[in-house]
Amino acid sequence: MKKEEQIRAGLGKLPIRPVYLVSMEHDGRKNIITIGMFAFFSGNPTLVGIGVKTSRFSYELIKKSGEFVVNVVDEKLMDAVRICGESSGRDLDKFERANLTPVKGRGVDAPHIEESPLSIECKVVKELETGDHNWFIGEVQAVHARLGYEWKQGMLFKWIGKDGLFFEVGDKKGKY
Numbered sequence: 001m002k003k004e005e006q007i008r009a010g011l012g013k014l015p016i017r018p019v020y021l022v023s024m025e026h027d028g029r030k031n032i033i034t035i036g037m038f039a040f041f042s043g044n045p046t047l048v049g050i051g052v053k054t055s056r057f058s059y060e061l062i063k064k065s066g067e068f069v070v071n072v073v074d075e076k077l078m079d080a081v082r083i084c085g086e087s088s089g090r091d092l093d094k095f096e097r098a099n100l101t102p103v104k105g106r107g108v109d110a111p112h113i114e115e116s117p118l119s120i121e122c123k124v125v126k127e128l129e130t131g132d133h134n135w136f137i138g139e140v141q142a143v144h145a146r147l148g149y150e151w152k153q154g155m156l157f158k159w160i161g162k163d164g165l166f167f168e169v170g171d172k173k174g175k176y
């Protein structure tokens with residue numbers, strides 16, 4: 001038996017998901033934003049999307065440059081997630097503040113984060129106006145993985161009450 005929940009509380013019971021560091025650059029201004037809203041939009045062409053609140057500095061930079069890089073987070077990047085999620089690139093250089101290194105990509109001018117184990121270069125092909133967050137849909141141009149990186153090393157994240165908690169990927173429980 002199920003009972004109807006208050007919407008916010010109900011959605012808070014969704015399973016745990018990854019969180020990403022998305023990097024971008026416009027007119028010499030580099031920035032990084034912590035992003036939970038990430039999804040696949042198409043297999044062919046390969047499209048992924050990120051939901052960015054339209055008031056964010058990152059929104060402005062992606063809108064103007066038409067590019068972004070989705071960087072996967074491992075254990076060493078947990079501090080960077082906090083820093084890039086609670087400060088604005090309007091006020092400081094988050095690469096410097098989080099001690100991260102921008103590296104040039106292949107298919108886009110937006111920088112990768114060197115310390116991330118997996119970086120996905122995207123060019124914006126569409127912007128969906130959906131509400132307070134708009135979705136930038138990006139066609140994947142290239143993917144760069146650190147040697148030896150395995151998907152299990154990526155971190156999962158969940159807000160539980162006021163706490164943002166990181167989790168490791170868990171044990172296998174079944175086979176499809």
Ligand SMILES: Cc1cc2nc3c(=O)[nH]c(=O)nc-3n(C[C@H](O)[C@H](O)[C@H](O)COP(=O)(O)O)c2cc1C
Pocket residue numbers: 019031032033034035036037038051052053056057058059081082084085086087088089090133157164
């Ligand atoms: C765990 C976590 C997930 C977040 N997910 C998103 C998101 O999906 N979209 C978004 O616009 N902001 C998200 N934020 C908030 C931004 O990262 C935050 O407002 C940031 O300071 C914006 O930086 P900017 O002004 O440099 O763009 C998230 C923050 C945290 C801590």
